[in-house]
Amino acid sequence: MSDKPAEEPSSTPEIPDDVWEQFARDTEREIRASAPKEPSARAREVTERLKQNESKAKGKGKKGKRQEPEGWRTGPAWQEMNGRARRRRRAWAVLGVPLAIAVVVVAMKPSLIPGDPFHKGGADSPDAAAASPLAPETAAPTAAPSAVDPETPTLDRPFAGSPALNWADGAAGIVLPQAKAVGAFSKDQVQVALKQAETFLVDANLDPKTIAGARPAAALAVLDPKQPNLLTRLNTSLSTPAKTHDPLQMFSRFDPKQVRLVGDVVKTRGRITFKAGEHSGVAIHADYTFVYPVVRTDGSVEVTRTIVRRVLDLELLDPAHYQVTTGRLSVDNYDAEFGNTACEVYDGYFHPDFPSAEPTGAAPTGPTTDPYDRSKAIGEGGEEKTCGTVSRT
Structure with missing residues (x-):
C-alpha cells in the first residue's frame, strides 16, 4: 500500500486554522508514541542470551531431548511483526485523516448528517413526542x-x-x-x-x-x-x-x-x-x-x-x-x-x-x-x- 493516499478534490467544509493545528499536534504525538523504537542495550543483551540458550537446546535435541518449535518464546520474527504493524498503522492513518475531519465537521454542525443519528429514537418516537408537550388549551x-x-x-x-x-x-x-x-x-x-x-x-x-x-x-x-x-x-x-x-x-x-x-x-x-x-x-x-x-x-x-x-x-x-x-x-x-x-x-x-x-x-x-x-x-345529547x-x- 502506498504511503500517500491519492489526492482528490476536497469535499469537506473548510476547517478553522486552530482546529487543523490541534489535529496536526495530536497526529504527530500519536505517530511518535506508536512508532517502533530501537531496542536498548539491555534488551539486546537479553535477546543474545536467549539465542545462545536456544542453540544449546537445539544441540541437546539431537541427543533425544524434546525440541521446541522455532521462535516459541518470541513469537513471529521481530522484523516481520513490525512490518505488519507499520502497514496497519499506515492504513489507519490514511483512513483516519478524512475520518477526523468528518468528526470535527459534525461536531461543529451535526445537521450535516441526515437523520441526526445522535437523536435517540428519532423524531417520531414516543419519547420525542413526550419531550414536546402540547401548548396549553x-x-x-x-x-x-x-x-x-x-x-x-x-x-x-x-x-x-x-x-x-x-x-x-x-x-x-x-x-x-x-x-x-x-x-x-x-x-x-x-x-x-x-x-x-x-x-x-x-x-x-x-x-x-x-x-x-x-x-x-x-x-x-x-x-x-x-x-x-x-x-x-x-x-x-x-x-x-x-x-x-x-x-x-x-x-x-x-x-x-x-x-x-x-x-x-x-x-x-x-x-x-x-x-x-x-x-x-x-x-x-x-x-x-x-x-x-x-x-x-x-x-x-x-x-x-x-x-x-x-x-x-x-x-x-x-x-x-x-x-x-x-x-x-x-x-x-x-x-x-x-x-x-x-x-x-x-x-x-x-x-x-x-x-x-x-x-x-x-x-x-x-x-x-x-x-x-x-x-x-x-352529557351532551340529553341522554341519561x-x-x-x-x-x-
Missing part, C-alpha cells in the same frame, strides 16, 4: 385527539399508546389566565380567587395523598363553609360513601389496598376561565381531564389507566350582597365522567379494569365513548348518564 377542541399507535403501558412508560403522552404533567397543566378586575373585585382579589380554584383542582385530583384515599383537606379549605349543606355533603361522601353521596364526583381516589399510582405523574389537559358572574361575583369555570396510570398492589406489573374528566363552576360572591365568607369560593355546579372504572360500585374509590383480570362491578349498559374526547360537553365502555385507555 385555550378553547374547546373541535375533535377528539387523533388515534395513536397501540402500545402496552409499562412501569417505565405508563402513558405509552395514550393521547395523554404529550399532555402536561400534573399541576403544570393548570394554567391560570391573567387576572383583571371584575365588578366589585380588584385584580388582586381575582388573582387570589383563581389561585384558590387551582388549589382545589390540584388537591382534589393531583395530590398523591388524595389519590391514595386521604381526605382532601386543602381543597375543602377554599370552599365557603356558609354555603348551605355543601361541606356537610362532601364530608359525608368521604366518611360514608354511597350512590347518593359519592366523593368521586368531586375527588379522584383509589383504594390503596388494591391499586397504586405508577410513578408520580398524572397527565393533565384542560382550561380555566373567569368572567363576571350572574350573582355580582366572579364566575370561574374549569374543565379538565386527568389520566391516572395505576398498577395492582399484589406484585403485578400490569399497568392500566383511568381517565377522569371534571367540569367545575366556582364563584367568588360579593359579601356586600350575600352572606358569605370573605375570600372563600362557592360551588355553582360540578359534573364528571369516568373512563375505565367499575360500574355501580359506590365505595368512594375508582376500580379500574386490568386486561388480564376479570372485570369488577356491574356489566356496562351505556354506549362506548372516547374518554379523551374533550370536544363535547359532559349511564355506565358504558371506553374505546381506549
Whole structure:
C-alpha cells in the first residue's frame, strides 16, 4: 500500500486554522508514541542470551531431548511483526485523516448528517413526542385527539399508546389566565380567587395523598363553609360513601389496598376561565381531564389507566350582597365522567379494569365513548348518564 493516499478534490467544509493545528499536534504525538523504537542495550543483551540458550537446546535435541518449535518464546520474527504493524498503522492513518475531519465537521454542525443519528429514537418516537408537550388549551377542541399507535403501558412508560403522552404533567397543566378586575373585585382579589380554584383542582385530583384515599383537606379549605349543606355533603361522601353521596364526583381516589399510582405523574389537559358572574361575583369555570396510570398492589406489573374528566363552576360572591365568607369560593355546579372504572360500585374509590383480570362491578349498559374526547360537553345529547365502555385507555 502506498504511503500517500491519492489526492482528490476536497469535499469537506473548510476547517478553522486552530482546529487543523490541534489535529496536526495530536497526529504527530500519536505517530511518535506508536512508532517502533530501537531496542536498548539491555534488551539486546537479553535477546543474545536467549539465542545462545536456544542453540544449546537445539544441540541437546539431537541427543533425544524434546525440541521446541522455532521462535516459541518470541513469537513471529521481530522484523516481520513490525512490518505488519507499520502497514496497519499506515492504513489507519490514511483512513483516519478524512475520518477526523468528518468528526470535527459534525461536531461543529451535526445537521450535516441526515437523520441526526445522535437523536435517540428519532423524531417520531414516543419519547420525542413526550419531550414536546402540547401548548396549553385555550378553547374547546373541535375533535377528539387523533388515534395513536397501540402500545402496552409499562412501569417505565405508563402513558405509552395514550393521547395523554404529550399532555402536561400534573399541576403544570393548570394554567391560570391573567387576572383583571371584575365588578366589585380588584385584580388582586381575582388573582387570589383563581389561585384558590387551582388549589382545589390540584388537591382534589393531583395530590398523591388524595389519590391514595386521604381526605382532601386543602381543597375543602377554599370552599365557603356558609354555603348551605355543601361541606356537610362532601364530608359525608368521604366518611360514608354511597350512590347518593359519592366523593368521586368531586375527588379522584383509589383504594390503596388494591391499586397504586405508577410513578408520580398524572397527565393533565384542560382550561380555566373567569368572567363576571350572574350573582355580582366572579364566575370561574374549569374543565379538565386527568389520566391516572395505576398498577395492582399484589406484585403485578400490569399497568392500566383511568381517565377522569371534571367540569367545575366556582364563584367568588360579593359579601356586600350575600352572606358569605370573605375570600372563600362557592360551588355553582360540578359534573364528571369516568373512563375505565367499575360500574355501580359506590365505595368512594375508582376500580379500574386490568386486561388480564376479570372485570369488577356491574356489566356496562351505556354506549362506548372516547374518554379523551374533550370536544363535547359532559352529557351532551340529553341522554341519561349511564355506565358504558371506553374505546381506549
